[in-house]
Amino acid sequence: MEQNNKLLIIPLGGLGEIGKNMTVFQYGEDIVILDAGLAFPEDEMLGIDLVIPDITYLLDNRDKVRAVVLTHGHEDHIGSLSYLLKEINVPVYGTRLALGLAEERLKENRVSGYQLMPVRPGDQITLGAFQIGFIQGSHSIPDACGLYFKTPVGTVVHTGDFKIDQTPVDGKLIDIHKFAELGNQGVLVLMSDSTNAERPGYTGSEREVAMALEEEFKDAKGRVIMATFASNVSRIQQAVHSACKYRRKVVVLGRSMVNVVNIAMELGYLEMPEGMLIEAEEMKRYRDEQILILTTGSQGEPMSGLSRMATNNHRSVSISPGDTVLIAATPIPGNETSVSKTIDNLLRLGAQVVYERISGIHVSGHASREELKLMLNLVRPKFFIPVHGEYRMQKQHSKIAEGLGVPRENIFVGENGDIFEFTKDTGRVAGKVKVGKVFVDGLGVGDVGNIVIRDRQQLSKEGILIVVVTLDKQKGVLLSGPDLVSRGFVYVRDSGELMNEAQNRVKVALERCESGKITDWSSIKLQIREVLGKYLNEKTGRRPMILPIIIEV
Amino acid sequence: MEQNNKLLIIPLGGLGEIGKNMTVFQYGEDIVILDAGLAFPEDEMLGIDLVIPDITYLLDNRDKVRAVVLTHGHEDHIGSLSYLLKEINVPVYGTRLALGLAEERLKENRVSGYQLMPVRPGDQITLGAFQIGFIQGSHSIPDACGLYFKTPVGTVVHTGDFKIDQTPVDGKLIDIHKFAELGNQGVLVLMSDSTNAERPGYTGSEREVAMALEEEFKDAKGRVIMATFASNVSRIQQAVHSACKYRRKVVVLGRSMVNVVNIAMELGYLEMPEGMLIEAEEMKRYRDEQILILTTGSQGEPMSGLSRMATNNHRSVSISPGDTVLIAATPIPGNETSVSKTIDNLLRLGAQVVYERISGIHVSGHASREELKLMLNLVRPKFFIPVHGEYRMQKQHSKIAEGLGVPRENIFVGENGDIFEFTKDTGRVAGKVKVGKVFVDGLGVGDVGNIVIRDRQQLSKEGILIVVVTLDKQKGVLLSGPDLVSRGFVYVRDSGELMNEAQNRVKVALERCESGKITDWSSIKLQIREVLGKYLNEKTGRRPMILPIIIEV
The missing domain is CATH 3.10.20.580 (Ubiquitin-like (UB roll))
Structure with missing residues (x-):
């Protein structure tokens, strides 16, 4: 059983794409799954609601699966957990916010009997052959973690989604000391976030947004309406701080925003002074300049709060001149047009609209090139796998690593399904497992295949x-x-x-x-x-x- | 007939959108149409090939129509000419390149009996009540013009698509003297390009691209393959210059690229040294480092040259390691995903890919905020209509004008169909005419309406x-x-x-x-x-x- 002395790392999702992150760590008879995310459908996947990874490999090896470990609570890391746990019910480890957000989805999808095991950054757990540690990271959601896997052949460091924010809003600095310590002890493999590998320099701190936000609050004459990703708790916290300073009450609208705010408050990730949060119906008791509305729709999603307001179609908010609308998120590629339309419509209704192009109100949650270099230099891995990115981002990240002295043959620009096989001294791609996109359409998981999609494409055009x-x-x-x-x-x-x-x-x-x-x-x-x-x-x-x-x- | 002492300006397309530019200038019994463009369909216009303006107003007033005048040869300014001339056959005035490109389309659409009347920048023509002058501009296509309309109630200046390029590739500086002269004489209305009204500072010169391009040519070990808009003759000229310097032959692939290169060479807008242009079949007689391929597909269009190469599906070019691919155009909003896929695929085939995000190889063809200010200050209009832009761009442009002292009530942030009515002293919106989007699908013009589109939308999703x-x-x-x-x-x-x-x-x-x-x-x-x-x-x-x-x- 020579196989048993080898560490296998198999990405089932997240390479060659932004989304549906899921990676298998296997040593001998033990498998641990890192993240279980979803992807949003591409334009040509007509009518599809979600895309999740094909988990055939896990089903074939279900007896080996020990647990799922989560880096953080974003959909592209937790969104397919419901589908996975329905098939393979194993414990799920993560920080409380990640688990809180995951649980919300599990309940929605009527999964029962799940076991959620909260950990803190700094904790280490043992799962089969693996000692797994959670490292405090920094990202656009609190308590995002990097992870290390100590295995019999050596240590693997996975950064998770990260940037190196020197002034994080929650005061929790990314644990650079731990990355440095691991680097000193010797790291076999580094897997690092490639999202911004094309971007020169450093990514701005969330704190920078705070200042831009405050300016807008200071100048606003009427209501302030801020749309952002529901999961961006730091951004929400900053808005709440500004609201507090300028004596505004906070109204939260939109199902996902309400959910996240509740979970984050309950778990202590979001500070909200007593009496500050009010219901939509109470708004009329206040003057416009006493109101902050937090809502979804920063991506122009047609059914979201902000889109409904922009088309004068929202149950509790009609936009009027005097309102200041802050769109505090960059459009994800593909959403530019719908975001633009939302802005146009809000302007037509007379609102002041502050959006990225004219304000610089957004900073990314992912490390830019100089930060990626720092991470590589801290961890000093023998082997390097750029992850979490489309192919060109992985490629750029690989060039960065090469430039820092990682030998080209030790860098794997891989794709989903690759079996990366490591011993103490060697690393190679040792074959492929079945991977793919499983379409979720309504209640159906996997029942819409390529024939149906092709039919929809022809129907849609002709x-x-x-x-x-x-x-x-x-x-x-x-x-x-x-x-x-x-x-x-x-x-x-x-x-x-x-x-x-x-x-x-x-x-x-x-x-x-x-x-x-x-x-x-x-x-x-x-x-x-x-x-x-x-x-x-x-x-x-x-x-x-x-x-x-x-x-x- | 009080009406007869008033100038009417009626945009039938181009406001609240980038595309299908068409504006009616009417005085008494005379109508002149400025531009006749098309728009590309939005995502939800399933199966639609093109969108053209509704010309009901012109059909109702066909006896008054004297001519079409063109600012330049881009599709969003000439693309609906075929449909217009089939209904109302009047002479078309424009520079030779604009007319050459327009003629290509007229032939394709089997329009006969058209009358193309070439003018030069600096020329003035009389059409009914209008004296119309063509002013040398600068844009991403040679001989783009601004126009002035001298009318009995005053002068209207329309910038056309422009930027203020101090070092244009063809050496033809925008005629700032003419704009200044008109400003001195007194201008009633300025209509100015709003595309980049959100962008601070100045737009880079086409000349800046030349230097970036040359770097790539210098470093390239194998073939150079450049994709750009076929209509960007200046960009093509620069590539040809670089090819010349580094002793490469030029192969032109893709129908629209071949057309434009031929027309531009024929009319003297593109310099191509004798013997430099070769056919695709001749490529094999040369070494890789002696080849420059010019092709379409900078927007990731599925059937274009570059997309076919990227999917290993091109008749005469297979990408191989050693090839350098230059994508010399910014993705138009909505095209980001397809461009990204093309890049990923080219990288997978081993090519070096140089694209905007990592190179800065593109500069816009439209004036940024400081240039827009300069234009406003040169022309010093009494009334201002921001045109050529989506609503938020028009809105930003209006704020710029306000900041420079144009009274708010003299600025019209209008929409298609608005009747802008001017006398010597007054300006107002005096009603609306019927406007709309006419869908072209295959051979059908206007036969696909909202019911059919709604059906396609439902079919596509479910x-x-x-x-x-x-x-x-x-x-x-x-x-x-x-x-x-x-x-x-x-x-x-x-x-x-x-x-x-x-x-x-x-x-x-x-x-x-x-x-x-x-x-x-x-x-x-x-x-x-x-x-x-x-x-x-x-x-x-x-x-x-x-x-x-x-x-x-």
Whole structure:
């Protein structure tokens, strides 16, 4: 069993992408899973709600799985926990905020019997062959951790999502001493956050936002409405501080914002002076300049609080001139257009809108190039795996490591499913396991596959033309129809001529089939598709999905 | 006819959006149309190829239309000319490059009998009540012009798309003297480009790109492949200069790139030394380091040259390690994800990829805030209309003007269809004309409307379930079916149970209809929709389009 003296690290998600982070650590008969995240669907994944990692490898090795350990409470690290625990119920370790946010999701998804094991930064736990330590990090959510895995072949350090914030809002400095200490003791592998590997310099501190925020609070004449990621508790804390200073009450709107604020307050991650938080209904008892509204929608999500306000469609808030709206988050790539529309609509309603492009109100939660260098220099790993990034970010991160002297052959720019195999002295890619994107659509997990998505893509661009043909079972002659029904192709009422001629062409084709003694359905359907496809493309330049349905009576 | 002493300016496109620029200038019995552009479809306009302005107002006033005048040759300024001229054939004035690019499109769209009237920057023409002058501008395409309209009530200056490039690549400085002269003589209205009104400082010169490009050419060991907008002739010229210096031959790939390069060379806008341009087939006669490939795809467009190369799917170029790919254009909002994918794929194939985020290889073609101030100060207008921008850009631009002393009531942050009415002393919004988005889908112009788009949206997210029911004409009883066909909802082969139960529920509903003597089709269809909709939502959490089709034989 030579295999047993080797450490395997297998990313099931999070490489070549931002999202659905999940990594398998395996030594002998023990597996520990680091994070269980989700990804949001890409544009072409039509109708899909969420994407989660394919966990076939874990199901095949379910007896070995000891636990899940969480770096922090963001969706891309905890969002597939419900689906994982339904299959493999093992204890989940993480800081209280991460577990609090995870539990919210577990309840929503009606998972029962879960075991949540709170740890603190600085704690070390033993799980099978692994001694696992949680290192205080800094990120855009409190108590984000880096982790180390002490294994029989050496130590692995995983940074988690991090930046090196010298002035964190909660006062908890990233534990650079621990990273340094591990570096001194000798680290076999470093896995480090590549999100901002393309970005020169240093990432700004959350504290910088505080000053920008305060300026806006100082100048605001009416209500202040701030939208940010619900999970960005530090940003919310700063807004609450400013509200406190300028004597505003705080109203929290939007389900996820309410949830996070409640959890963070309950667990002591968010300070809110007594009596400061009020309900939406109480707002009318205060003047506009006494109000701060915290809401979701910083990404222009159509159903979010801010989008509803922007389209004058919110239950409890109508935007009016005098309102100051702070959008305190950068648009995630792909969301720029919806964010822009939200801003435009808010401006049209007369609000002052402060957004990143004109304010610099946002700083990233991820380390830029100089911080990544510092981390590499602190930890001084023998092997390096850039993680948490799209391919070009991993690639840039690998160049940084090379520039600092990590030998090129010791750097693995890998992809999901790669089996990274380590001994005390060696590291290599030793094969691949099955990985993939599992689509969650409504209640269905994995039931929407590529065929359905391809159909949706064609339907979305060209629509569908349904051709119903009723044949006499005995004689095979046309009893009724062909009936043509269009959805998303043309509006039939405006296209009478086109549809009539299309119907004629189908009739002629059917007569040809009849006289040619062609009776099998697939040949008849093929004929209909060909004749119609050609005609419609000629006339309209489009290729709707043509769906012949043959009924025999 | 008091109306006749007033100047009307009516934007039919280009306000509240980047795209489909078209503005009506009307005085008495004379209309001149400034630009005739298209817009690219937004995400939710599924399957739409192009969007053009609604020209109802022009059709209603066709006898008054004297001409179209063009600022420059970009699609968002010339792309709907074909559709306009098919309806209203009037002469088109513009610089030779703008007309050359426009003509290409007119031929493609089989427009005949058009009259193209070349002018030079500095020329002035008389069209009805208007004296119209073309002012040399600077932008990301040569001979982009600003225009002035001398009218009986005063002068209107329209900047066109511009920046103030002090070192333009073609040596043609923007004619700041003319803008100053007009300012001295007195300007009634300034209409100025708002694209970068959110951007502080000055926009970089195209010349800055030249230096960055040269660095890349100097370092490149193998082929250089540059992707940019086909219309960015200056950028292409710089690449050709660098190629020349480093003794590379030039291969042009991609239909639009080939077209523009040919037109620009023919009209003298692009210098290409004799023998330097070679065909794709000739590439094999040269070593890699002797080749520059110019291609399209800087926006990650799926069918473009660069995207095909990135997916190893190009007819004449396979990417290999050693290739240097320069992506010399910023992603347009909404295209970030596809550009990122292209970069990732090229890196995976081993190419060096130089893109904006890590190189600063792109500069914008539009003036930033300081340049916008300079323009306002040069022209010193009585009234100001920020144009060419989304609402928040117009709004920012209006604040700039206010800051420079233009009275707030003399600034019009308007929208498409507004009738801006001016006399010698007054300006106001005097009503609205019909405007809108006309969708071009394949060969159809305007035949895809909101109903079709809504259907496509539902189809794209949830798919369709077709229920065919065959009834006996006399007795109204079920002869066959119900037959269920799914496209984009579930893959039927994997969902047997769901479909069987769905079929049963429809049967029961039909029996209920029969026993209840419900025979009208719309009631039966409603029943089917309700029963199925409820069942499927319960089981899958989704709401496919349910399309009952009743056949009577």
